[in-house]
Structure formats: structure tokens, C-alpha cells
Amino acid sequence: MSSHTRNRRTRNRALALAAAAAALSLALAACGSDAMSGMDHGAGAAATSAASGGHQGHQMPGGDAAATAAAAGGAPAAERNGYRLTSTTGTLTAGSPAEYRFGITGPDGTPVTAFRTDQTKRMHFYAIRSDLTGFQHIHPEMAADGTWTAPLAALTAGTWRVYASFIPDAGAGQGNGLVLSSTVTVTGEGAAAVAELPAATGSATVDGYTVAVEGAPAAGKAGELEVTVxxxxxxxxxxxxxxxxxxxxxxxxxxxxxxAHLHPEAKAEAGGTGGPTLAFHAELPASGDWRLFLQFQTGGQLHTAALTLKAG
Structure with missing residues (x-):
């Protein structure tokens, strides 16, 4: 073999090795990039959920794991993750039942009409006065065009806040729970005085029942509350x-x-009975005082007990 041929083969082997090394380097870089990208997306999704009041990470009885975790978020907002609560009802009249009409639009700006059932309902709607009195929990009805109507019991004059809690069953946010909120002014003569928040306590009474709550939740951390009736x-x-x-x-x-919606740890079987002790998954996003409203049913009657809980 001539020296010219040997030199040419040596150069070819060197070029082949260099090409293989470059290809391997690119493959490893791409793999690392994908892995980091996946980690970033995962962290981003978790952060977005925590900030938006989305239901992530805790499975509730009878529901979808990703969609029925503790709903807890920051300050109330009418828009999150491209979804918006819209309403032409900015003012209501005190002293008589009223209807609050609203809709949910998606990231594409069109009305959302597909909702996933969560705790037997497609929409949970809440109303509460600025001093955390007058709590109402309603399950409104939706018209074909996506307009919801929430029948409210008589409200006292003042500023109220309403909350729509739902899980889209189609589109970009499918399966991810959201809580959207807006304010409503209730007008009327003799506006009610602002009530002082009751001090934190471990029990409350309603309709002859005593509700005791044990547990010391820490802000931003998953914990448990034990309720005894x-x-x-x-x-x-x-x-x-x-x-x-x-x-x-x-x-x-x-x-x-x-x-914040604190989810029970156990599901109730149809026709069964429960008590006296119930466990709740508690995940409160901020420290300070929280006003809790516990709803339970006996003899076909719904009872609502209210108490103040301090989160560390």
C-alpha cells in the first residue's frame, strides 16, 4: 500500500470519528435540553396552578385527580389562564332575592359551555360580603349559550364578592379547575354596618349542633383538619x-x-350516614385569619356553621 493511500485512509477515519463525536454531542445536548425543558414546564405548570387557584395534586373522592385537588390561590381575580368571568350584573338591590347572570369565556374569547362535573355539580357559585358575612353557596343553571343564572337569597347592602368554581371539559384548560371572582355592589337604604371578624376559635354552634375543628395549617403547606360534629x-x-x-x-x-375549598378525605356512599369525625385536606395559600363555612346535612336539612381559623 502506498504512503498516499495510507494517509488518505487515516484522514477518512479521523473525519468519521469526528463526525460521530459531533453527532453524539448533539444527541446528548438535545436529550439534556428536552429533559430540562420538561422540568421547566412541570415547574411552571405547578406554579401557575398554585397562583391561579387551580385544582392540582390532591385527589378528592369521586373526582379527577388533576382536577379535584385543593382549590387555593392568591387574591381573587376575574381572569386566570385565559379564562374570564363576564357579567352585566354590577349592581343588585338589597332586601329581596336576586339573580346574578354570568358567563365564562375561554382563551379563544368564546363562551365555555363544556364543564366537568365536580362533587355532582358543573358549577359551584359562592357569594360573600366584604366583611365575610352572608355566605351563600349556590349551584346555578346554564343556558345553551353558556349563560349561568345564580339565584341569590336576599342580600344586605354593601360590597359583595362572587366566585365561580369550575373545571372546563374542553379546550386549552380541560381538566384544570379554576376559581374566578368579581365584585357586586348591593344598594339599599340603611347600608348594614361592617361586622368585625370574630376571633379565631376551635368551635361553633348552628341549629343546636356543635362543630369542633382541630388542626394548625401552615400557609402554603398541605395539612389536615379534623372536624367533629x-x-x-x-x-x-x-x-x-x-x-x-x-x-x-x-x-x-x-x-x-x-x-380556598378544603376537600374531605373520604367519599360518602349514597344512602349511607357518617360522623361524628371528618378529615379534610387543608392547603391555605396565606397566613392569617380565614373564615370557614362548614355545610352538613341531617334529616334532609342543610346546616352551615361558621368559625374563624388562624393559619401560621
Whole structure:
């Protein structure tokens, strides 16, 4: 073999090795880029959910794991993740029942009409006064065009905030729970005085029942609250199913009126009874005072107990 041929083969092998090394380097870089990209997207999604009041990461009985986690977020907002609560009802009249009409538009600007069932309902609607009194929890009806109508009981004069809690069942946000909020002015003579928030306590009474709450939730951390229901000093064991559970617990933060839905750890079987002790997954996004509203049913009657809880 001539020296010219040997030199040419040596150069060819060197070029082939260099090309292989370059290809391997590009493949590793691409792989690393994909991995980091996936990590970034995952972190971003979690952060977005936490900031938006989305339901992520905690499975609730009877619901979708990604869509039925604790709904807790920052200050209330009418728009999150491209979804917006729209309404022409900016003012209501005090002292008589009223209807609040609203709609949800998606990221593409069109009305959302596909909603996933969450705790037996496609929409959970709440109303509360600025001093955290007058709590109402309603399940409105939707018209074919996507307009919801929430029938409100008589309101006292003042500033109220409404919340729409739902899970889109189509589009960009499919399966991800959201809570959107807006304010409403209730007009009328003799506006009610602003009530002082009751001090934090571990129990409350309603309709002859005593509700005791144990637990010390820390802001931004998952925890558990234990609720015990009694009557005349005796444990209550005849709690009836309400929205697939034996109790429904909602919380509002004093000051900014941030919203949190604290989910029960166990599902209520149809026709069964429960009590006296219930466990709730608690994940409150901010420290300070929260006004809790516990709804439970006995003998076909719905009861609502209210108490103040301080989160560390």
C-alpha cells in the first residue's frame, strides 16, 4: 500500500470519528435540553396552578385527580389562564332575592359551555360580603349559550364578592379547575354596618349542633383538619351525603378575600350516614385569619356553621 493511500485512509477515519463525536454531542445536548425543558414546564405548570387557584395534586373522592385537588390561590381575580368571568350584573338591590347572570369565556374569547362535573355539580357559585358575612353557596343553571343564572337569597347592602368554581371539559384548560371572582355592589337604604371578624376559635354552634375543628395549617403547606360534629354533648353519626361527602368546607381569607375549598378525605356512599369525625385536606395559600363555612346535612336539612381559623 502506498504512503498516499495510507494517509488518505487515516484522514477518512479521523473525519468519521469526528463526525460521530459531533453527532453524539448533539444527541446528548438535545436529550439534556428536552429533559430540562420538561422540568421547566412541570415547574411552571405547578406554579401557575398554585397562583391561579387551580385544582392540582390532591385527589378528592369521586373526582379527577388533576382536577379535584385543593382549590387555593392568591387574591381573587376575574381572569386566570385565559379564562374570564363576564357579567352585566354590577349592581343588585338589597332586601329581596336576586339573580346574578354570568358567563365564562375561554382563551379563544368564546363562551365555555363544556364543564366537568365536580362533587355532582358543573358549577359551584359562592357569594360573600366584604366583611365575610352572608355566605351563600349556590349551584346555578346554564343556558345553551353558556349563560349561568345564580339565584341569590336576599342580600344586605354593601360590597359583595362572587366566585365561580369550575373545571372546563374542553379546550386549552380541560381538566384544570379554576376559581374566578368579581365584585357586586348591593344598594339599599340603611347600608348594614361592617361586622368585625370574630376571633379565631376551635368551635361553633348552628341549629343546636356543635362543630369542633382541630388542626394548625401552615400557609402554603398541605395539612389536615379534623372536624367533629356533636349535639347536646353526644356524637352525631347520622350525617347525610351532601355533594358526595358528609360535609363541605369553604374558606375565605380576611383582607383580600382569597378563596380556598378544603376537600374531605373520604367519599360518602349514597344512602349511607357518617360522623361524628371528618378529615379534610387543608392547603391555605396565606397566613392569617380565614373564615370557614362548614355545610352538613341531617334529616334532609342543610346546616352551615361558621368559625374563624388562624393559619401560621
Amino acid at each position: 356533636s349535639k347536646d354533648g353526644r356524637p352525631v353519626t347520622d350525617l347525610q351525603p351532601y355533594l358526595e361527602t358528609f360535609a363541605h368546607l369553604t374558606a375565605f381569607h380576611a383582607g383580600d378575600q382569597a378563596f
